[in-house]
């Protein structure tokens with residue numbers, strides 16, 4: 621087994637599906653102790669099945685009041701101080717801008733932005749006490765370009781990039797790096813639902829690489845940013861989009 625993360629406790633949100641689950645597996649295969657957090661109860665079983673010992677899931681709606689602080693307190697108590705946080709919990713609710721219902725706007729901001737901030741705040745405070753930490757949040761290509769029917773989603777992801785910059789400059793001196801990762805469409809349940817059929821084929825054709833990304837490719841990038849070699853990368857929004865935003 622690769623032991624490159626054997627001294628790490630990694631907290632991964634959205635760990636019951638897609639990118640979060642793949643990231644959790646990536647860290648577990650490299651020796652980290654992984655705590656996965658998700659709304660979905662499956663997270664408990666999925667984390668217990670990861671390679672290595674001690675991984676566990678916390679079933680939690682991260683938009684609930686005080687959820688992030690409770691989760692991090694539980695992690696500290698059961699697994700030790702977290703050294704890695706990956707914010708992957710997210711939703712994509714698509715509506716034409718003129719029709720976005722307030723509840724769907726708010727739900728998007730609550731999960732994609734506010735939950736990521738409160739998790740970073742709770743975990744970052746422990747990391748600063750320890751003098752070391754790595755925080756990586758999933759933004760999206762939607763953070764840097766506009767996408768039809770993605771008003772709430774694009775706004776929430778652009779805000780992640782702004783938040784990442786502020787946290788990075790406040791926490792760099794304390795040994796904590798904070799970065800965002802922005803994939804094009806990734807072939808996960810969320811990605812497949814939002815980009816099915818003809819719309820998906822058109823989107824693929826517009827990507828210079830001619831395809832969507834795989835969750836393992838995103839996990840490998842996050843793994844690099846979470847490692848000791850990435851100490852000088854902070855405040856960045858790293859695109860992983862097959863050249864889509866370079867056109």
Ligand SMILES: NC(=O)c1ccc[n+]([C@@H]2O[C@H](COP(=O)([O-])OP(=O)(O)OC[C@H]3O[C@@H](n4cnc5c(N)ncnc54)[C@H](O)[C@@H]3O)[C@@H](O)[C@H]2O)c1
Nearest residue numbers: 634637638639659681682709710758760805806808810811
């Ligand atoms: N798949 C893509 O095409 C793509 C592209 C760019 C960015 N992203 C971003 O990557 C992240 C992961 O996407 P994915 O494709 O793996 O999605 P997914 O739907 O496969 O998984 C998201 C997970 O987040 C969990 N979640 C949702 N709301 C939650 C809440 N309130 N509390 C706790 N957990 C909650 C879900 O239960 C689910 O398990 C998201 O932030 C998404 O916006 C995805």
